[in-house]
Amino acid sequence: MRSLFAKILIWFWFSLAITVVGSALISALVVNDTDRRAPFGRLVQFQLEEARAAYENGGRPGLAAFVDRIHQVYDAQAILTDETGRDLLNNADRSDLVRKARARPSRVFFRVGPTLVARGAEDGRYWFFFVVNRADIGSWFIAPEHIWVIAAEILLCYWLAYHLTQPLRGLRKAVERFGRGDFSARVGSNRRDEFGELARTFDRMAGRIETLLTAERRLLLDIAHELRSPLARLGVAVELARGGEDLETQLNRIQKESDRLNTLVGELLQVTRAEGDPSSLRAEAVRLDRLVAQLVDDAAIEAQARGTAVQLAESPPVTLQGDPELLRRAVENVIRNAIRYSPPKVPVEVSLARHNGNAVVAVRDRGPGVPEDALPRIFDPFYRVENDRDRASGGVGLGLSIARRAVELHRGSIRARNLHPGLCVEMELPATSPASEPSYSPAA
Numbered sequence: 001m002r003s004l005f006a007k008i009l010i011w012f013w014f015s016l017a018i019t020v021v022g023s024a025l026i027s028a029l030v031v032n033d034t035d036r037r038a039p040f041g042r043l044v045q046f047q048l049e050e051a052r053a054a055y056e057n058g059g060r061p062g063l064a065a066f067v068d069r070i071h072q073v074y075d076a077q078a079i080l081t082d083e084t085g086r087d088l089l090n091n092a093d094r095s096d097l098v099r100k101a102r103a104r105p106s107r108v109f110f111r112v113g114p115t116l117v118a119r120g121a122e123d124g125r126y127w128f129f130f131v132v133n134r135a136d137i138g139s140w141f142i143a144p145e146h147i148w149v150i151a152a153e154i155l156l157c158y159w160l161a162y163h164l165t166q167p168l169r170g171l172r173k174a175v176e177r178f179g180r181g182d183f184s185a186r187v188g189s190n191r192r193d194e195f196g197e198l199a200r201t202f203d204r205m206a207g208r209i210e211t212l213l214t215a216e217r218r219l220l221l222d223i224a225h226e227l228r229s230p231l232a233r234l235g236v237a238v239e240l241a242r243g244g245e246d247l248e249t250q251l252n253r254i255q256k257e258s259d260r261l262n263t264l265v266g267e268l269l270q271v272t273r274a275e276g277d278p279s280s281l282r283a284e285a286v287r288l289d290r291l292v293a294q295l296v297d298d299a300a301i302e303a304q305a306r307g308t309a310v311q312l313a314e315s316p317p318v319t320l321q322g323d324p325e326l327l328r329r330a331v332e333n334v335i336r337n338a339i340r341y342s343p344p345k346v347p348v349e350v351s352l353a354r355h356n357g358n359a360v361v362a363v364r365d366r367g368p369g370v371p372e373d374a375l376p377r378i379f380d381p382f383y384r385v386e387n388d389r390d391r392a393s394g395g396v397g398l399g400l401s402i403a404r405r406a407v408e409l410h411r412g413s414i415r416a417r418n419l420h421p422g423l424c425v426e427m428e429l430p431a432t433s434p435a436s437e438p439s440y441s442p443a444a
Contacts, residue, residue: 008161010159017233020150044117044118048128051066051067051128052121063088067079071129076130081094081126081128083124085099092181098118098127100116115132117129154439166187167191171195171198171202174186187200224371229325237250262408285319289315291324295332295351301347303348306339307344308339308347309348313351323409325405326410329403330427331363331403332426333399342422346366349362354431355428358431359428359429360427363426364424367421370416378400379403379404379416400425411429411430
């Protein structure tokens with residue numbers, strides 16, 4: 001028997017059968033117990049006194065009337081004898097019953113044939129015997145109503161077995177789907193017991209595996225796509241350099257493409273780390289206002305080279321719990337993306353504010369903006385609004401993707417909106433404590 005449902009159900013039914021049979025057995029033993037303290041023993045003692053009184057006061061006619069009443073009420077046979085075993089109603093020899101009664105068997109329930117309960121008078125003059133058919137004994141402690149109770153318990157056992165094994169069936173189906181390559185398979189259990197915990201543990205594991213495999217596949221596809229063009233240009237530059245034509249220019253081209261490959265690999269490693277193990281996220285107190293101020297200072301050189309600048313509005317002190325490096329990457333990539341598309345002599349505006357207990361970092365440029373239908377996708381890896389725009393500006397379409405993943409790992413959100421002119425990117429992060437507490441400072 002391989003089915004857990006069948007095993008549990010049969011086990012419950014078997015336990016129920018043992019309970020019913022054991023209860024009936026105990027009831028029968030109590031009913032048949034000849035001890036004077038037992039209910040049936042006291043009943044027989046009372047009948048002995050009644051039979052003795054009927055015989056002594058009414059003779060054989062009185063005893064016959066008493067025996068008839070016993071038969072009508074109990075459907076049993078009553079016998080009253082003297083001390084030698086002579087039946088006082090018909091003078092029959094009942095000495096064998098007296099010998100059996102004096103032997104006092106411990107459990108009359110196990111005797112084959114009719115059940116015999118005997119009681120002797122205290123003065124030794126009489127013996128009273130109460131004889132009941134075994135089928136009649138059983139009807140005293142098993143009523144037809146018990147069948148309904150047993151049926152209800154059987155149904156309850158069936159429901160309990162189903163309730164215990166149903167989440168396992170759901171988990172098995174989810175595991176089978178997951179094993180066939182459907183990484184979106186989940187159990188989705190709402191139970192609060194151990195089976196529910198097991199199902200939710202599987203769902204978390206499946207989600208983690210799906211994230212890792214999806215990130216790995218996307219990374220392989222993106223690497224294959226992004227490396228193809230610079231490698232092809234490197235090959236052309238090498239061939240031209242071998243030909244000796246304008247060697248300096250070709251070496252510069254090789255250096256440029258090599259730097260581009262190095263940048264691409266570095267950003268791929270960053271996005272892979274951001275999409276990797278969330279449990280490895282370092283958590284410490286970070287002064288976000290100081291971090292943003294330092295990043296603005298660091299971006300000034302790049303902005304100056306592009307003929308623009310970065311301006312930081314006055315910011316309140318803000319502290320949050322997070323990974324300083326990931327937060328740095330997130331804010332830096334957004335600022336660099338704004339510098340890349342900001343018109344000359346028009347500064348990029350950076351601000352930090354508190355809103356509903358959260359820290360909001362806003363970075364605005366005054367460039368061409370992004371089409372409305374493309375706004376939700378600009379945070380996807382390698383997404384470009386125009387085919388050659390990021391290539392001309394030196395980007396590979398990973399900066400905003402890294403920023404989004406880093407913000408999400410800190411339980412925050414990132415969004416973009418057009419302000420006409422320009423694009424504003426806002427990063428909202430949960431702030432946890434005032435700036436007066438000891439915290440990580442970039443200046444340190």
